Amino acid sequence: MRVRLAPSPTGTLHIGTARTAVFNWLFARHHGGAFLLRIEDTDRERSSPAFTANILDGLAWLGLSWDGEPVIQSERLEAHHAAISQLLASGHAYRCYMSDAELESMRADQKAAHAAPRHNNAHRDLSAAQQQAFQAEGREAVIRFRIDADASIDWNDLVRGAMHWSGADLGGDMVIARRAPATAIGDPLYNLVVVVDDAAMTISHVIRGEDHIANTAKQLLLYAALGLPEPVFAHTPLILNAEGRKLSKRDGVTSVADFRDLGYTAEALVNYMTLLGWSPPDEMGERFSLAEAAAVFGFERVNRAGARFDWDKLNWLNGQVLHERSPADLCHDLIPLWQAEGWWRASEDPEWAEELAALLGPSLVTLQDGIEQARPFFLWPGCDAAATTQLAIPEVQAALSALLEHLPGSEQPLTAAAAQELLAAAAKAAGVKKGVVMKSLRAALLGSLQGPDLITTWRLLHSRGSDRSRLENSLTA
Numbered sequence: 001m002r003v004r005l006a007p008s009p010t011g012t013l014h015i016g017t018a019r020t021a022v023f024n025w026l027f028a029r030h031h032g033g034a035f036l037l038r039i040e041d042t043d044r045e046r047s048s049p050a051f052t053a054n055i056l057d058g059l060a061w062l063g064l065s066w067d068g069e070p071v072i073q074s075e076r077l078e079a080h081h082a083a084i085s086q087l088l089a090s091g092h093a094y095r096c097y098m099s100d101a102e103l104e105s106m107r108a109d110q111k112a113a114h115a116a117p118r119h120n121n122a123h124r125d126l127s128a129a130q131q132q133a134f135q136a137e138g139r140e141a142v143i144r145f146r147i148d149a150d151a152s153i154d155w156n157d158l159v160r161g162a163m164h165w166s167g168a169d170l171g172g173d174m175v176i177a178r179r180a181p182a183t184a185i186g187d188p189l190y191n192l193v194v195v196v197d198d199a200a201m202t203i204s205h206v207i208r209g210e211d212h213i214a215n216t217a218k219q220l221l222l223y224a225a226l227g228l229p230e231p232v233f234a235h236t237p238l239i240l241n242a243e244g245r246k247l248s249k250r251d252g253v254t255s256v257a258d259f260r261d262l263g264y265t266a267e268a269l270v271n272y273m274t275l276l277g278w279s280p281p282d283e284m285g286e287r288f289s290l291a292e293a294a295a296v297f298g299f300e301r302v303n304r305a306g307a308r309f310d311w312d313k314l315n316w317l318n319g320q321v322l323h324e325r326s327p328a329d330l331c332h333d334l335i336p337l338w339q340a341e342g343w344w345r346a347s348e349d350p351e352w353a354e355e356l357a358a359l360l361g362p363s364l365v366t367l368q369d370g371i372e373q374a375r376p377f378f379l380w381p382g383c384d385a386a387a388t389t390q391l392a393i394p395e396v397q398a399a400l401s402a403l404l405e406h407l408p409g410s411e412q413p414l415t416a417a418a419a420q421e422l423l424a425a426a427a428k429a430a431g432v433k434k435g436v437v438m439k440s441l442r443a444a445l446l447g448s449l450q451g452p453d454l455i456t457t458w459r460l461l462h463s464r465g466s467d468r469s470r471l472e473n474s475l476t477a
C-alpha cells in the first residue's frame with residue numbers, strides 16, 4: 001500500500017487538505033504501507049516556498065509523519081513531456097489551434113442554446129495542410145486529450161462504491177498542456193501530471209476529497225491511454241460549515257496554523273479531523289490518539305455525506321487533551337505563551353510555573369485560556385464592581401489589615417497550614433467569619449470574587465511578593 005498527499009503550495013495548509021492527510025496517514029499506517037508527499041508546484045505564479053514550508057510544518061506539527069523526501073512536481077517536467085509526446089504519437093492527443101476569440105464564440109453559442117459548456121473538439125482531426133496553415137498564421141496551440149463521448153468509465157470507489165461516468169459528461173477534449181508555439185509542448189496541466197507522477201511513485205491508493213471525482217474519471221482515461229496500471233480510488237466527504245456549505249476562506253478559520261494560534265493542540269485537532277467523516281467503532285468513544293485510530297481505520301466506516309464542522313466538539317476534545325496533560329507538559333506549551341506576553345523570563349522558577357499550570361489546567365479549553373487565566377498571576381487585573389463593593393466594607397478592611405500585619409515575607413514560603421491559620425486569626429481580630437475573610441482576600445488578590453482555589457492562588461502570589469502589594473493597595477483604596 002502506497003498513498004500520497006499532493007498539496008499545491010498556493011496557500012497555507014488548509015483544514016481540508018490536512019483531513020485528507022489524516023485519512024491517507026491512517027490508511028498507510030493501518031496497512032503498514034508508505035505515506036508519501038508530493039508538492040504540486042507547477043502553477044509557478046501562485047506557488048511559493050513559504051507555503052511549502054507552512055504545509056510541511058503543519059503536517060509535522062499534527063504528527064502526520066511522511067516517508068522519504070517529498071517529491072517536487074516541477075522537477076519532473078521531463079517525465080510529463082515524455083507522456084505528452086507519447087499521447088501525441090499514439091493519437092490520443094492533438095494540437096488545438098483555436099484562438100481565444102473562437103473559444104469565446106463557441107461558449108456564447110452554447111449559452112444561447114442553453115447547452116452545458118463543453119469543448120467542441122473542432123481541431124481533433126485537422127489535416128497536415130490545415131495545421132500548417134494555422135502555424136503559418138503564427139497561431140500557438142494547446143494540447144488536448146481526446147475524450148470520446150461514448151467512453152464509459154467505471155471504478156469501485158472505497159467510499160462511494162460503484163462509480164460510473166460517461167465520456168459525454170466530461171466537457172469535451174481536455175487540455176493537458178497550455179498554449180505554446182506549435183512545435184513545442186507548453187506547461188503540462190494537473191490531470192496529466194498527477195497521473196504520470198502517481199504512476200511513477202507507484203501509488204496504490206489515491207485518497208482525496210470528493211471534489212476530485214470528475215478528475216478521477218478523466219484520469220482513468222489517461223491511465224488507459226498511457227498503458228499505466230490504475231490505482232484504487234477513495235473520495236472522502238467534504239468538510240461543511242455550519243450552514244452546510246463547503247468550508248471556505250470566508251468561514252474565517254480554515255488554516256491549520258490558525259487553529260494552532262487559537263490555542264488548539266495538535267492531538268485534539270487530528271482527533272477531531274479523524275471524526276470529520278469517519279465513525280469510530282462504538283467502544284472507542286470519540287477521544288483517541290492517531291495510533292489508536294490507525295489500528296482500526298478502514299474506509300467502510302467513512303461516510304459519504306459531507307461532514308459539518310462542529311466547534312463545540314473540537315473545544316470539548318481540546319479540553320480533554322489539556323486536562324490529560326501533566327503540569328510539566330502543560331508548561332511546555334504555556335511558558336512560551338507567557339514569554340510572548342513578556343510575563344516570563346527564563347531565569348524564573350519552573351516549579352512555580354508547574355504549580356500555576358496544575359491550578360489552571362482543569363479549567364482550560366484552549367491554550368489561549370492559559371494566557372487569560374494566568375494574567376492575574378503576573379499583572380494586577382484591576383478590581384471589578386463586586387470586588388470593589390466587598391473591599392469597601394469596614395470589617396473587611398479590618399480583617400485584611402490584620403492579615404497583612406502577620407503576613408510573612410515573600411522569601412518565606414507560605415504553607416497551606418500557615419495560610420489557614422492567618423485566615424482564622426484575621427477573622428477573629430475583625431470579628432467576622434472566616435468565609436468573609438476568604439471572599440475579601442480573593443477580592444484583594446484577584447480583583448474579583450471568582451477564581452481558582454484561593455489558598456493555591458495566594459501561595460503562588462505570595463512567592464512573588466504580589467500578595468503584600470495587592471493587600472496594601474486594597475487597604476488604601
Ligand code: GLU
Pocket residue numbers: 005006007008040194207208212
Ligand atoms: N494538488 C491537488 C490538490 O491540492 C491534488 C489533488 C489530488 O490529490 O490529486 O487539490
